[in-house]
Amino acid sequence: MLHRAVALNAPLIDATPDEFRVALVEWIDARGTELQPTYHDHGTTAQLLDHQRDLQRLLFDDGWMRWGWPTSVGGIGGSPLFRAILGEELTTRGLVHSAAWSMTEVLGPAVVHFAPALATEVVPPMLRGDERWCQGFSEPDAGSDLGSLRTTARHSGDDWIIDGQKLWTSWAHHAQRCIVLARTEDGVAGSRGITAFFVDMGSPGIDVRPLQTMADVDEFCEMFFDAVRVPDSRVIGKRGEGWAVAQHILACERGPIFWQRGGWLLRHLAEVAQLTEPGDARAEQLLANAYAQVIALRARSRATQRLVAAGHLRGADSSIDKVLIAAADQAVFDAARLVFAGEIELDDSDRADRFRKEWMYSRAATIYGGTSEIQRDIIANRLLDLPRGS
Amino acid sequence: MDAEELELLQRTITRLVGSADGSSLTAGLDDLGWLDLLATEPSAGVPAVFAAQGRAGTWSSALHDVLGAATADFSIAAPPDSTSVIVPLPRSATPGHADGVDVRIEGLLVGARSGAEWLVAASVDCDGKISALRVPVRAVTSERRQGFDPAVDIQRVSWNGRDAATIAEGEVARSWWTATVALARRALTHQLCGTLETMFELARLHAVDRQQFGRPIGSFQAVRHKLAESKVALAGAAATADIAWEVDDEPLASATAKLVASRACALVVAHTQQILAGVGFTADHPYHRAMKRALLIDRLFGDAYDLATVVGRELVARGDAPRLVAL
Ligand SMILES: Cc1cc2nc3c(=O)[nH]c(=O)nc-3n(C[C@H](O)[C@H](O)[C@H](O)COP(=O)(O)OP(=O)(O)OC[C@H]3O[C@@H](n4cnc5c(N)ncnc54)[C@H](O)[C@@H]3O)c2cc1C
Numbered sequence: 001m002l003h004r005a006v007a008l009n010a011p012l013i014d015a016t017p018d019e020f021r022v023a024l025v026e027w028i029d030a031r032g033t034e035l036q037p038t039y040h041d042h043g044t045t046a047q048l049l050d051h052q053r054d055l056q057r058l059l060f061d062d063g064w065m066r067w068g069w070p071t072s073v074g075g076i077g078g079s080p081l082f083r084a085i086l087g088e089e090l091t092t093r094g095l096v097h098s099a100a101w102s103m104t105e106v107l108g109p110a111v112v113h114f115a116p117a118l119a120t121e122v123v124p125p126m127l128r129g130d131e132r133w134c135q136g137f138s139e140p141d142a143g144s145d146l147g148s149l150r151t152t153a154r155h156s157g158d159d160w161i162i163d164g165q166k167l168w169t170s171w172a173h174h175a176q177r178c179i180v181l182a183r184t185e186d187g188v189a190g191s192r193g194i195t196a197f198f199v200d201m202g203s204p205g206i207d208v209r210p211l212q213t214m215a216d217v218d219e220f221c222e223m224f225f226d227a228v229r230v231p232d233s234r235v236i237g238k239r240g241e242g243w244a245v246a247q248h249i250l251a252c253e254r255g256p257i258f259w260q261r262g263g264w265l266l267r268h269l270a271e272v273a274q275l276t277e278p279g280d281a282r283a284e285q286l287l288a289n290a291y292a293q294v295i296a297l298r299a300r301s302r303a304t305q306r307l308v309a310a311g312h313l314r315g316a317d318s319s320i321d322k323v324l325i326a327a328a329d330q331a332v333f334d335a336a337r338l339v340f341a342g343e344i345e346l347d348d349s350d351r352a353d354r355f356r357k358e359w360m361y362s363r364a365a366t367i368y369g370g371t372s373e374i375q376r377d378i379i380a381n382r383l384l385d386l387p388r389g390s
Numbered sequence: 391m392d393a394e395e396l397e398l399l400q401r402t403i404t405r406l407v408g409s410a411d412g413s414s415l416t417a418g419l420d421d422l423g424w425l426d427l428l429a430t431e432p433s434a435g436v437p438a439v440f441a442a443q444g445r446a447g448t449w450s451s452a453l454h455d456v457l458g459a460a461t462a463d464f465s466i467a468a469p470p471d472s473t474s475v476i477v478p479l480p481r482s483a484t485p486g487h488a489d490g491v492d493v494r495i496e497g498l499l500v501g502a503r504s505g506a507e508w509l510v511a512a513s514v515d516c517d518g519k520i521s522a523l524r525v526p527v528r529a530v531t532s533e534r535r536q537g538f539d540p541a542v543d544i545q546r547v548s549w550n551g552r553d554a555a556t557i558a559e560g561e562v563a564r565s566w567w568t569a570t571v572a573l574a575r576r577a578l579t580h581q582l583c584g585t586l587e588t589m590f591e592l593a594r595l596h597a598v599d600r601q602q603f604g605r606p607i608g609s610f611q612a613v614r615h616k617l618a619e620s621k622v623a624l625a626g627a628a629a630t631a632d633i634a635w636e637v638d639d640e641p642l643a644s645a646t647a648k649l650v651a652s653r654a655c656a657l658v659v660a661h662t663q664q665i666l667a668g669v670g671f672t673a674d675h676p677y678h679r680a681m682k683r684a685l686l687i688d689r690l691f692g693d694a695y696d697l698a699t700v701v702g703r704e705l706v707a708r709g710d711a712p713r714l715v716a717l
Contacts, residue, residue, distance in 0.1 A: 284702025
């Protein structure tokens with residue numbers, strides 16, 4: 001299977017991003033409805049994740065999912081821009097759900113970077129959709145102030161023993177692995193003394209309880225860790241290096257992943273534009289102002305993608321992308337809500353349900369991945385050289 | 391032009407644009423080969439000149455030249471040294487309006503080169519058809535306007551009559567005007583971004599230097615977040631201005647770029663003025679000149695409201711939200 005895929009895609013190794021896109025679109029078009037989700041509205045969490053898994057297998061087996069990833073982790077190599085293009089072409093067509101699609105790009109790169117040996121084993125099944133990962137950072141008392149997290153890991157023989165609680169962990173109830181931040185040193189607080197672990201969700205002592213979001217979706221969970229054993233070999237990076245691992249993940253979560261989200265937003269904006277009566281001046285203003293924000297995000301994001309491809313992304317830079325996307329996301333679905341004039345509040349159609357869920361999810365855009373206030377603090381501190389706040 | 395040449399060009403232009411203003415800047419740009427650059431490599435020359443003018447707060451005849459640039463592409467007989475293209479009034483898509491054979495032209499000349507003998511105006515008739523009209527300068531009523539920013543030479547021009555020469559019509563005229571407006575919007579977007587950057591930097595430095603309650607005001611989160619938001623808006627506007635040169639769909643990309651910059655303008659003006667507070671309100675401080683310049687540029691070829699109308703109509707007409715930017 002792998003041989004077939006490489007042979008199939010070999011001419012693309014030196015392809016420009018546009019050549020890659022053209023080849024990919026040809027493949028997508030040739031598959032036709034085979035790639036379409038079978039659920040017809042927003043879909044349940046299980047439905048959309050299952051569909052994504054099936055699609056990922058197809059994409060992996062035909063090579064597309066492997067472009068831009070190093071060969072050591074089952075990739076084919078080539079520009080990391082190819083990964084962003086794949087996401088964009090899928091979300092723009094509504095073949096995957098943008099939020100769920102971001103997981104590989106948020107969590108994968110840090111494991112490749114900090115744990116190359118482990119990555120050779122765990123990344124290929126993740127790319128193929130066989131295994132899903134989740135991100136165990138936030139806790140009941142550690143939200144914006146991630147450095148105040150309290151989950152601990154004690155060393156015992158060749159294992160670590162994790163105790164504590166995580167909160168808001170997206171799709172943990174459908175995940176096979178979790179990247180968990182825990183305190184490993186006594187007597188140090190804040191960002192020091194934290195280690196990142198690659199934890200099997202099937203380990204004894206992990207209890208996962210799904211929570212319903214305001215959109216009535218089981219999107220995130222609370223997780224309880226009661227003496228969960230994790231072998232030494234599952235430390236990501238070095239002991240005490242967890243903060244650096246977290247920063248790497250957050251830099252991905254706040255910038256590079258938004259190329260595909262931009263495509264997702266434009267897809268929805270196009271749908272609203274199609275449903276707008278010509279001459280509706282209010283709708284024109286709403287659509288255009290949302291569109292302008294998405295295009296500004298895309299223009300900015302393109303520069304970010306190029307920095308990523310060249311290996312120069314600075315964490316603070318992606319905070320700008322995060323603030324831009326959060327506002328654009330909300331503007332798009334606010335425009336939809338206002339243009340539809342009551343559909344989101346009053347109707348029970350599939351479209352109303354889908355846009356209602358998207359509108360509600362967009363409220364979290366200024367929260368997940370670090371709130372917009374926290375991003376502004378980062379920008380002020382690291383990009384504007386302002387004196388530190390008190 | 392490779393990256394090194396471009397950087398050298400930008401440096402040379404920045405130095406010139408920061409050291410001269412008005413007609414002496416125009417003369418300096420001419421010596422530098424600006425008109426040639428505009429004709430052959432607008433995507434290098436226009437951003438460099440206009441962004442530098444924005445940052446330095448200077449004004450040359452570059453906008454006049456940009457407005458004339460497309461005439462040659464459409465073989466419209468309007469040599470830039472003897473012709474000025476009229477800027478439409480705010481809220482108007484064209485300076486000319488035709489009602490049967492009667493034509494009314496109302497518009498602006500903004501930093502035009504002296505010595506022009508002819509004025510060219512895009513004109514729209516009752517069916518929405520565009521034509522390019524030419525009238526002799528001596529037949530036009532012209533009045534100097536001081537307005538918000540007297541440093542810029544602005545003439546309010548008007549003409550009524552039946553005997554304007556039609557120098558282009560049909561598809562040629564429409565394409566010429568679309569291209570002219572798109573180029574002007576891109577140029578002005580760079581200038582607006584440059585102007586906003588200067589305002590931002592004045593406010594940022596003030597936040598570092600100014601002490602109250604025993605600490606720099608830049609340590610107060612209310613101030614820090616205003617600056618961070620401004621930075622985000624500027625980064626988005628600058629990136630959009632850049633991509634507008636690479637996109638095939640230039641009219642939509644240019645209108646969107648200026649819309650993004652105009653939105654940033656409203657935010658940056660509000661935030662920077664507030665941070666500079668009393669000192670920024672004085673005539674001695676350089677802030678107000680940049681701020682007035684920003685609002686003048688914002689007004690030309692569509693402010694945020696007008697451009698949102700343009701862009702929104704386009705999205706509805708197409709039933710699409712084009713991606714514009716590719717990786
Ligand atoms: C949909 C969704 C999915 C998520 N998925 C995950 C996940 O998969 N994994 C994970 O680990 N986490 C996840 N999170 C958690 C997310 O990272 C946190 O919600 C976020 O970091 C904010 O923390 P908090 O909710 O505790 O808010 P708090 O930190 O309590 O903040 C409350 C308010 O105070 C403001 N505030 C806090 N500190 C400051 C400050 N210093 N200056 C100014 N204002 C401040 C905040 O901006 C916010 O407005 C998810 C959240 C959501 C909504």
